[in-house]
Amino acid sequence: MxxxxxxxxxxxxxxxxxxxxxxxxxxxxxxxxxxxxxxxxxxxxxxxxxxxxxxxxxxxxxxxxxxxxxxxxxxxxxxxxxxxxxxxxxxxxxxxxxxxxxxxxxxxxxxxxxxxxxxxxxxxxxxxxxxxxxxxxxxxxxxxxxxxxxxxxxxxxxxxxxxxxxxxxxxxxxxxxxxxxxxxxxxxxxxxxxxxxxxxxxxxxxxDPEAYAKLALDWQARYYLGEREVLARREAAIDYQYIKDQARWPVEAKAATAAATTGQNTQGNAIEKQRVVWTGRFTPDTGGVHKFRLYSSSYVKVFANGKPVLERWRQNWNPWYHNFALDLAAGQPVDLRIEWEPNQGYIALEHADPLSPEDRHSxxxxxxxxxxxxxxxxxxxxxxxxxxxxxxxxGKAPMMPRWAYGFWQSRQRYNTQAEIVGVMQAYRDQNIPIDAIVQDWFYWPEDSWGCHCFDPARFPDPAAMVDAVKAMNGRLMISVWPKFYPDTANGAALRDKGYLYERPLAAGQRDWVGRGYANTFYDPHTPEARALYWKQMADSLVPLGFDAWWMDATEPDWHSNLSIAERQYQMTSPTTGVPGAAIFNAYPLVHADGVADGLREAQPDTRPFILTRSGFGGIQRASSALWSGDVAARWDDLRDQISAGLNLSLAGVPNWTHDIGGFAVEERFSTQDPVHLPEWRELYLRWFQFGAFSPLFRSHGEFPARETYIVSEGDPAMRDGLLHYHRLRYRLLPYIYTLAAATHFEDATILRPLVMDFEDDPKVWGIDDQYLLGPSIMAAPVTAFEARSRQVYLPSGSDWHDALTGKLLAGGQTVITAAPRERMPLFVRAGAIIPAGPDVQWTGENPQGPLTIHVFAGADGRFTLYEDQGTDLGYARGEFARIPMDWDETRRTLTLGAREGSFPGMAQTRPISVILHDGRGDGEVFEKRSQRTLTYEGKSIAIGL
Missing domain, CATH: 2.60.40.1760 (glycosyl hydrolase (family 31))
Structure with a gap:
């Protein structure tokens, strides 16, 4: 001092x-x-x-x-x-x-x-x-x-x-x-x-400031083809981590590649499944918590002293780390066993010794x-x-358009113009609410990645496609990569200026399309390169009228399964000369900044919307939402999404989404095996429930198709469950859009870890599977197959209404709550005021229509509804309105304050219904009928309930 x-x-x-x-x-x-x-x-x-x-x-x-x-x-x-x-x-x-x-x-x-x-x-x-x-x-x-x-x-x-x-x-x-x-x-x-x-x-x-190292042991490795052991040998480490490491795979254990649909090789013979089992004894020199990272794809299991500690699956082109820890005593050995089905995949086991307690907790x-x-x-x-x-x-987070908070349907991928228009038409014909549909990658001719053009055989009139979607009150997002085949006109123009990374080309890398094509990315680290990239987009795609821009692979990921050192080497900036190792994480920010600036200049009174797979500090200023990447369609991966999204939100990024159902699908699901179909449907339904209470509500993934009317075919209860969340999401738009506005005006957070609002309750600090959507609604997703109940902690400092039963429960306790397959547990804070809208098919349908105000008794409460035009930049000019709402628990009175502000198209009067939830337990709270109705004319009014 x-x-x-x-x-x-x-x-x-x-x-x-x-x-x-x-x-x-x-x-x-x-x-x-x-x-x-x-x-x-x-x-x-x-x-x-x-x-x-x-x-x-x-x-x-x-x-x-x-x-x-x-x-x-x-x-x-x-x-x-x-x-x-x-x-x-x-x-x-x-x-x-x-x-x-x-x-x-x-x-x-x-x-x-x-x-x-x-x-x-x-x-x-x-x-x-x-x-x-x-x-x-x-x-x-x-x-x-x-x-x-x-x-x-x-x-x-x-x-x-x-x-x-x-x-x-x-x-x-x-x-x-x-x-x-x-x-x-x-x-x-x-x-x-x-x-x-x-x-x-x-x-x-x-x-830990030091990188984890491969766990060096005297591993006994046994390789199998089918049930036959074909090789046993000693190995110093488990290390088939990257492409370069595949050269060390033993010839004796190689299996022919199976055809995707037959499970046979080209000679018609059945493929023998590969399997590797490593066993090793690890005797730590230091006692304490030893940290491990298993880098893997395909199926893998890890055992310690015979007990399972990890079991995961991941698609082979997207391996990544799974963590586990073992509390070990110095000098006391632990027997490790790793069982892996390679399927031409990747694996490595890394380890870090314990840190001192002071260093571990710092x-x-x-x-x-x-x-x-x-x-x-x-x-x-x-x-x-x-x-x-x-x-x-x-940088501030600009407001996203209101329609972005509706439902998004996507697929990997729509192959034709007719598919895109047909899916949107099917949603409208079946009265399933939707706002946006997505054209993912490969709409261009096979050999023309980066042309920003359409294959005329499959997309004969892209402008007509966009117009057809808009005629159905839909929006269309297009995938635009920073990747180029260098012999396209766009690639050549960038290369002539020195704006393409040359090292991926020099390495001879080819992608997975057709016969495989040489490819690279543009370097966005100078304003001139960003300007040329944007001009190419502006000349070809912007005039077609797309509403949103999907910027994929922005890590950048130009070749999966390269080593980190090789990625760093190839990322050295050709425009600035800065080594790739020094700017490894920066690409997604400067790339998004360039596109966002271009959109604002080209469409000066339209809110840009960018969806990008990667981000860096400041990404929110680039009108960008993030998503969680090509995650696997597994229950563990569903669970992992929750803490991932919560911590991203606390890092300052308000708009986040995930592929409902998981992107990559195991063969047991993709073949629609009847034995596994119930699990696939339940996984999708549970993920959909979580998606409905995420900042952005978006379905996407590989086959099976995810469209609501397809994925639920033959399962009426599943269809009803999906439709329930479609409609509930749209009814809650007045609440959700107010949360979205608060991210700009108040620097607020939509997806809120419980610690944000209940920091004084230490029990919530580590909760990774519950969260608040805004200040009032607590969601508890179900992340286990066939679970029909789950444990939920109700934070102290508030009482809670069970949204499925209507019962009021005291905070500070753990409850076991019912979780039928078609419903996710939800709880609403006592004192909450939640405005809701009518049943609509898209966000722009009757946005100034009737309001239903849900009041949850048990405490005083306040909420201020936000409204504006929804797509323009009027909000930045002060063109918006707010309606303050206050609930006085003692007087049992809801006061609607005088309207503040206005915007073009604002309704001067509004039909309003008020519902008081008093905790008596009379059913699902958001399904209740109104108790009081009135006409709001913009002046303060008190309503006794």
Missing amino acids: LKPNLVAVTWGTIAGMAALCGPVGQAWAGEVRQVPHGMVVVTDAGQQVRVLAHADGTFRVTIAETLPDERPTAMVTAEADGTPAFAHDGAVARLVMPQASAEVSLADGRVAIRDSEGKMLLDEHAPARRLDPVTLEGQSWLATRVQFNRGTDEGLYGLGQHQNRQMNYNGEDIELAQHNMAIAIPYLVSTRGYGLLWDNASITRVG VSFASEAGKAIDYYVVPAPTMDDAVAGYRRLT
């Missing part, structure tokens, strides 16, 4: 003193230098620590021997604008803002951040700091690390999307590296009252490449404040 007799220097004196301190590049040990908005401290070891203040109390900390001038990434758009008070006593220098303070030790540069009352938020462990020189393609870079709060018990969240069922990251390891199913957003949110944005685009490890960031340590600390009394602070740094 600073001594109380320190003299604070106000900002008025700093400007004058800064000129006396010399340029930033000069440094003397022990020096403290004031600079605009902050200070630079030079440690005894010669490191410079610069701290700059933002007006909201955020501090930017940059550390290097020579401070760089440029920003490390494009994430942050805000400039330091704070006016901190300054003081130092020869040992510690300090900046003070009304919201927080920052301290730096002159001796070792230790950084400490405190809140406005002096409570420690972040306390750096200075000995862990790293600025280690590394050389990347002949360039000098630094491997960096900082560590804070050793031994902490705080809850830690955010960091993007990671699908290993990790909710509270305290004690966990996360590797921030873009992948088909992993989204790296280096923003961490703490229950201690801060957010930390780590401004680095290289692969970054949060938790806040640690370690990056492979940077020019400095660079991070921002946001003081945040609430987690909503943390999200707001992140968006002040990286």
